[in-house]
Structure formats: C-alpha cells, structure tokens
Amino acid sequence: MYRLYGIDNALDAAGMDAVDLLRAFFLLAAASSLSVSIPSSLRSRFLIYGPRATSTGSGSRPPAGNTSGLLDYLATWQVPHVYFTHFYIASVLSSAFWGFQLFFRGAVFQAVASRVSEEHRLQSMSLTQVMICWLLLAMQGSRRLWESFAFAKPSTSKMWFMHWLLGLGFYLAAGVAIWIEGSGTILTRSVTIDHIKITNAPTMRTFFCVPLFLIASGMQHDCHHFLFSLKKYTLPDHPIFRGIVCPHYGAECVIYLSLAVLAAPPGQVVNKTMLSCLAFVAVNLGLTAQTTKQWYMQKFDKEAVQNRWLMIPYVY
Known part of the structure; x- marks a missing residue:
C-alpha cells in the first residue's frame, strides 16, 4: 500500500478510517446546510435558487468592513442551474468507475479498502449485497441523467456555486459509500456475475427493499414528468401534489432509505454510512421543500398550500 502521508496522518490523528471519513463528510455537509438556513441573511442569499430566488445585489465588490455587502458579493458567485446535470454525470461515471474497480479489485479500490479499519472489515456486506446496491445506485444515477436531458427546459435560473460543489462531492462520495462497508468481503473473495443472478433466492431485505426502491423511483419519475x-x-x-408539496423529494429519501437498509452488514439494521448519506439528502431536500412551500404560499393560494406536507406525511 502506498502511504498518502497527509491523508493517513490526518486519519490517524483523528482516530478515523475511510468509513468514518465518509460518514463525517455527509453529516458535516448536512450540518453546514442547516447552519446556512437558520440566519435569514444567509438563507435568502445562499440557500434559495431557481425561480424562488430574489435579487442579491449587482455583483460589485463591497467596501471593506461592509458585512452585508460582502454577503451580497459572495452570493453573486453563481453557476447556471442547468449545472445540476453535472451531478448525474458524476454519479454515472462514479458507478462505472467503481464497478470496474470492484470487479477487478483495482488499485484505487485497494487504496481505499486498505484504509478501512479491521473493525469495519469484520462486519462486511456480502458480495451479493454489494453488487445489488451498486447496480441500483447506477440505475438511479442513469435515470436522473436521462431525465435531466429529456425534461430539460430553457432557463436562466442560477444557483450558488457552493451548491454545485457540494452536490458533486455528494454524488462522488455516494459512489464509494454504497460499497465501502463491503470492502472486507471484496478483499477476500472475487466479484462474479453469479452474485447478481436473478435465480438466486432473495433475502427478506432484498425482497422488501428492491421493490421499495423501484416504486419510489417510478413515483419520482412520474412527478418529474408531470412537472415537465x-x-x-x-x-x-x-x-x-395536492397533499404533498414536493413528493419527488420524499421519493428521493425513500430511495436512499431502501439502499441504507438493503446494504446493512450482518447483525445490523441499517448501513450507517448510507444512513449518513440519507441524512444529507433529507436535510437538503427538506430545506428546499420548505422554501418551495413558502414561495407557493406567497405566489399562489396560501389556504390551498399551508396544510400540505413538505415531502412525506406528517412533516410540515
């Protein structure tokens, strides 16, 4: 194993391994989104995007010491909203790359797996779990990439550049998170096509979670088609939509929940790395759904919207 001194020394100092690092990334990213959403001065400038966004200034550099002017200036660091497509390109490419690495136990896989602690390797997903979860995540990324082209409309909307960077980081990290808790098994057994044969008898997790994933994916696709x-x-x-403001966001949460349960190592109810991934998804989509509801109430019929759930029932 080639030692990457900067990374390895930081992990050693923090008492973490690659699994802990991934979990920390998802949770810290979710916490960052929450922290930006609390002060109205930050929420209005950095969290709201698309048609719900308001003007945040002309983009000129503010005078020194002018906090409001500095925030306005930072808010002008935007990218086109169409850059959302980059997220799904990154997701598909990540799935393809890691599929190759896992199948051949490539050098990059070896580098990541070698930085997984013995504790996490001993509680490892089965190869069948790894392959099914990898395939489902690849399907999700491919569908969303196809939708981003098929349902595209001309738009001048923009989003803050940190949304774009954080989104890219999330999808690249998710491509690793889906298999990393199975690295102990992959290191000792070769991945073959036999591990995803449809003739294999499904476990109860597979029997429950795969249909749940497919139903949520189908519902999300129908929502996107309707909005288009x-x-x-x-x-x-x-x-x-009459009962839920953003049902497609709720479907996204169900998709990642099904993966988190499906990827649970032996003796565990849920895969904690994918659960951290779900936390990031739920926080960011929940904040966007809340903003959407407020915008609907201002622009359309307040009475018709105020009692609608955000993403799933009983979450207002």
Whole structure:
C-alpha cells in the first residue's frame, strides 16, 4: 500500500478510517446546510435558487468592513442551474468507475479498502449485497441523467456555486459509500456475475427493499414528468401534489432509505454510512421543500398550500 502521508496522518490523528471519513463528510455537509438556513441573511442569499430566488445585489465588490455587502458579493458567485446535470454525470461515471474497480479489485479500490479499519472489515456486506446496491445506485444515477436531458427546459435560473460543489462531492462520495462497508468481503473473495443472478433466492431485505426502491423511483419519475408537462411554473394540481408539496423529494429519501437498509452488514439494521448519506439528502431536500412551500404560499393560494406536507406525511 502506498502511504498518502497527509491523508493517513490526518486519519490517524483523528482516530478515523475511510468509513468514518465518509460518514463525517455527509453529516458535516448536512450540518453546514442547516447552519446556512437558520440566519435569514444567509438563507435568502445562499440557500434559495431557481425561480424562488430574489435579487442579491449587482455583483460589485463591497467596501471593506461592509458585512452585508460582502454577503451580497459572495452570493453573486453563481453557476447556471442547468449545472445540476453535472451531478448525474458524476454519479454515472462514479458507478462505472467503481464497478470496474470492484470487479477487478483495482488499485484505487485497494487504496481505499486498505484504509478501512479491521473493525469495519469484520462486519462486511456480502458480495451479493454489494453488487445489488451498486447496480441500483447506477440505475438511479442513469435515470436522473436521462431525465435531466429529456425534461430539460430553457432557463436562466442560477444557483450558488457552493451548491454545485457540494452536490458533486455528494454524488462522488455516494459512489464509494454504497460499497465501502463491503470492502472486507471484496478483499477476500472475487466479484462474479453469479452474485447478481436473478435465480438466486432473495433475502427478506432484498425482497422488501428492491421493490421499495423501484416504486419510489417510478413515483419520482412520474412527478418529474408531470412537472415537465406544466406550461409554466405554477401550483401543481396533480393528485399527489395536492397533499404533498414536493413528493419527488420524499421519493428521493425513500430511495436512499431502501439502499441504507438493503446494504446493512450482518447483525445490523441499517448501513450507517448510507444512513449518513440519507441524512444529507433529507436535510437538503427538506430545506428546499420548505422554501418551495413558502414561495407557493406567497405566489399562489396560501389556504390551498399551508396544510400540505413538505415531502412525506406528517412533516410540515
């Protein structure tokens, strides 16, 4: 193993391994989003994007010591909203790359797996779990990439550049998180096509979680198709939108929840790394759903929107 002194020394000093590092990334990223959402001065400048965004200034450099002017200036560091497509390109490429690495136990896989502690290696997913979870995540990224082109509309909307960087980081990290708690098994047994044969008898987890994943994916696709079919950005009148502001966000959470349960190592209820991944998804989509609800209430019928759930039932 080639020692990467900067990374290895930092992990050693913190008493962490690669699994802990991934979990910390997801949780710290989620906490950062929450911290930005609390002060209104930050939320209005950095959290809101798309048609819900308001003007944040002209983009000129503020006078020294002017905090508000500095925030306005930082808020002008934006990228086109169409850059969302980059997230799914990164997801698909990450899945393809790690699929190759896992199948052949490549050098990059070896470098990551060698930095997983013995404790995490001993509680390892089975190869069948790894391959099914990897395949489902690849399907999710591929579908979202196809939708980003098929349902694309001309738009001048923009988002803060940190949203873009954080999104790229999330999808690249998710590509590792989906298999890293199975690294102990992969190091000792070769991955073959036999591990994903449909003739294999499914476990109860597979029997429950795979259909849940597919149902949530189908619902999310239907929601995206419906939103694309709207002639203009208006209050959705589809039956599922009448009770939930952002059902497609709820479906995204269910997708990652099904993966977290499906990827649970032996003796565990859930894969903690993927659960951390879900926490990031739930926090960021929950904040966006809340902003969307507030915007709907201001722009459309307040009475028709105020009692709608955000993403899932009983979450207002």
